[in-house]
Amino acid sequence: MTKIRSLASVALLGVLVGVAPVRAQEVSPDQLVKTVTLDVVDLIAKDKEIRAGNRAKLVELIDAKVLPHFNFNAMTALALGQSWNKATPEQKKRLTEEFRTLLVRTYASALAAYSEQKFDFRPLRAKPTDTDVTVQVRVLQPGTQPVPIDYSMEKTASGWKVYDVMVGGVSLVANYRTEFNNVVRESGIDGLVKNLNAKNRGGLEAPAAPAAKK
Amino acid sequence: MTARIAAAALVAVLAGCASTAQRDPRDPFEPLNRGIYRFNDKVDVAIAQPVARTYRRAVPGEIRDRVRNFFGNIGDFFIGVNNFLQGKFEDGVSDWARVAFNTTVGLLGIHDVATDMGYEKHNEDFGQTFGRWGAGPGPYLVLPLLGSSDLRDGIGTGIDVYTDPLGEVRPYHLQYGLWAVRFTQLRADLLDASRILEEAALDKYVFQRDAYLQRRRSLVYDGHPPREKEPDEDKGADDDKDKKPR
Numbered sequence: 273m274t275k276i277r278s279l280a281s282v283a284l285l286g287v288l289v290g291v292a293p294v295r296a297q298e299v300s301p302d303q304l305v306k307t308v309t310l311d312v313v314d315l316i317a318k319d320k321e322i323r324a325g326n327r328a329k330l331v332e333l334i335d336a337k338v339l340p341h342f343n344f345n346a347m348t349a350l351a352l353g354q355s356w357n358k359a360t361p362e363q364k365k366r367l368t369e370e371f372r373t374l375l376v377r378t379y380a381s382a383l384a385a386y387s388e389q390k391f392d393f394r395p396l397r398a399k400p401t402d403t404d405v406t407v408q409v410r411v412l413q414p415g416t417q418p419v420p421i422d423y424s425m426e427k428t429a430s431g432w433k434v435y436d437v438m439v440g441g442v443s444l445v446a447n448y449r450t451e452f453n454n455v456v457r458e459s460g461i462d463g464l465v466k467n468l469n470a471k472n473r474g475g476l477e478a479p480a481a482p483a484a485k486k
Numbered sequence: 487m488t489a490r491i492a493a494a495a496l497v498a499v500l501a502g503c504a505s506t507a508q509r510d511p512r513d514p515f516e517p518l519n520r521g522i523y524r525f526n527d528k529v530d531v532a533i534a535q536p537v538a539r540t541y542r543r544a545v546p547g548e549i550r551d552r553v554r555n556f557f558g559n560i561g562d563f564f565i566g567v568n569n570f571l572q573g574k575f576e577d578g579v580s581d582w583a584r585v586a587f588n589t590t591v592g593l594l595g596i597h598d599v600a601t602d603m604g605y606e607k608h609n610e611d612f613g614q615t616f617g618r619w620g621a622g623p624g625p626y627l628v629l630p631l632l633g634s635s636d637l638r639d640g641i642g643t644g645i646d647v648y649t650d651p652l653g654e655v656r657p658y659h660l661q662y663g664l665w666a667v668r669f670t671q672l673r674a675d676l677l678d679a680s681r682i683l684e685e686a687a688l689d690k691y692v693f694q695r696d697a698y699l700q701r702r703r704s705l706v707y708d709g710h711p712p713r714e715k716e717p718d719e720d721k722g723a724d725d726d727k728d729k730k731p732r
Contacts, residue, residue, distance in 0.1 A: 378686040385678035387547075415554040415598050416675070417609045420709055441704020441711070442697045450510065451692045471688055 301425045301432040302396035304341065305407045309391060312337050316383060330380045338379065343426065343433035344372045350436065351448040355456045363461045370468035375444075377472065389413050403427040512626050513695060519628040523691050526633055535680075538673035550671065552596040557668045558607065559588045559595025560651050567649075568610035572618040580605045609705055613642025617706030626695055634698035 299307070315333055316322050322330045348368045349356045359367065394408035404426050410418040424436040436445040455464045509516060542550070566581030584600035584607065592599045601607060616638050617623070624637030635643060647653070652668070655661040687693030703711050 374686070378682060381682045381685040382678075385682070414551055414601070415558050415607070417607050440701055441709055442700045447693060447696045447700065450696050451688050454692065455688065467688055 299431065300396065301405050301423075301427075302393065302407045304432055305409060305423055305425075306393045308337060308341060309393075309409065312383070313386065313391075316386065317388075325384070327380060327384070330383060331376055334376055334379055334383070339372075339376070341432070341434055342375075343428065343435045344368050344375075346426070346433070346435040347371065347375070347445055350445045351452055352456075353449050353453060355453060355461060359461050363465065366465045367461070367468070370465060370472060371448075373472045374468060392418065405432075512623075512699060514625050515627065519626065519695075520691055522628040522630055523633075526628065526631060529631065530680075534669075534673050535677070537670055538677055541670050542674045542677065550674065553667065553671050554675065555588070555592070555598045556595045557671065558598070559585060559592070562588070562607070563651060564646070564649055565608050565610045568612060568615045569608065571615045572610070577608055577610075581608060581610075611639075611642055612645040613639030613702070614706050616642055617702070623699065623702065626699065634694060636699070636702070639702060 312333065315337070316330070319329070319333075322333065345364075345368055348364070348371045351371065352359070352367070356364070390412045392410040392412055394410065396405060396407060398405040404424075407423040407425055409421045409423070411421060412418050419440050420438075422438040423434050424438070425432045425434050436443055438444070452464060455467050459467070513519065545553075562581050562584045566578045566585070569575070569578035569581055584605045587600045587603060587605070588595045588598055591597070598607075621638045623639065627635045627637060627640050629635045629640060629643075632643065652661060652664055655664060683690060683694060
């Protein structure tokens with residue numbers, strides 16, 4: 273059993289290393305989304321432990337493969353809206369860390385639900401000079417309308433970075449804005465950090481009990 | 487007109503509980519909505535989720551696909567009607583072509599052959615049609631058992647249900663059985679989504695409300711909603727209204 277496990281992780285490592293050398297700057301944003309999506313899905317399909325529900329390992333995989341392509345600073349700033357400007361550098365740092373953890377967990381939940389749906393990668397409609405683009409992917413499932421996933425991406429010095437994800441027309445960043453601002457209004461930015469931290473420590477496996485609303 | 491009467495009635499009923507400060511302008515009935523939300527959540531946890539989970543465990547995916555297709559086919563007829571009402575004739579014709587092919591070649595809809603032929607399934611309902619005609623969402627509402635809605639979509643849902651071909655099915659016990667299967671399938675398909683919601687949200691009520699409003703706005707414009715005001719402007723305007731007295 274341990275042998276299989278270490279074999280699997282060696283295989284995983286091999287795949288990771290094999291893909292890593294692609295220079296981020298040279299890759300177009302739609303190509304990047306396609307490569308990363310197919311890689312991740314492929315890795316999950318090959319990994320018995322992840323498919324058996326090993327959430328920690330799934331988080332590790334997301335950390336390694338997906339996170340480098342996200343700009344969490346921008347995401348947190350957008351989700352906070354006006355309150356971002358009132359935060360100290362230290363608060364900004366902690367907020368970004370907590371929000372990042374929360375998003376990874378959410379992303380892991382979404383990936384865990386993946387079951388061999390097909391993807392339709394839409395051609396990018398942008399000029400070569402554009403530095404802010406939307407990459408569209410559709411998840412196809414028999415008998416239902418395809419679910420569109422739109423990645424808002426910005427060109428940075430270290431390649432294209434995602435700063436928002438829209439699933440079925442729902443912007444993740446915008447969806448957190450009201451929640452975050454409610455908490456900030458009630459208990460300040462430190463209150464939000466505390467709140468996020470408590471949520472994140474609610475355990476990886478068990479979903480947090482619904483908070484009693486006062 | 488109907489909308490206005492319903493709105494007036496609703497305002498009269500709910501006026502009593504609209505007093506707390508810092509109310510989201512899109513959700514003037516938040517306290518009542520939260521009450522109904524809690525009730526729905528209890529019913530969901532106690533009945534709907536266990537039934538849906540058992541269904542998903544007991545019935546193979548292949549068969550669940552057939553069930554989903556069967557009810558999807560029934561829905562396609564009025565999806566077509568709504569596309570016509572919105573002036574999207576090509577889409578409407580495509581929806582009716584789906585019904586024609588899936589009902590016959592697809593054996594009463596259990597096989598979605600139309601998708602393979604290039605007729606994509608659409609998502610339309612009367613709420614979206616009203617939105618397309620220019621109706622705003624109105625206040626956000628949580629309907630008992632049905633969940634997230636708003637004034638426009640609530641009225642739309644009423645018409646959706648009233649016109650649903652399933653309502654013609656007799657005897658009644660067969661009709662109710664079909665509704666039950668349809669809701670079970672629907673809930674089973676949403677099990678993953680609700681788990682993700684648990685994971686993502688600090689306040690499930692707020693998260694779900696905002697997602698619903700965003701989603702519906704996107705659907706009204708078929709995935710291409712006009713750009714909204716900058717969120718900061720928007721928020722700023724609302725906040726100012728609340729804060730000025732101080």
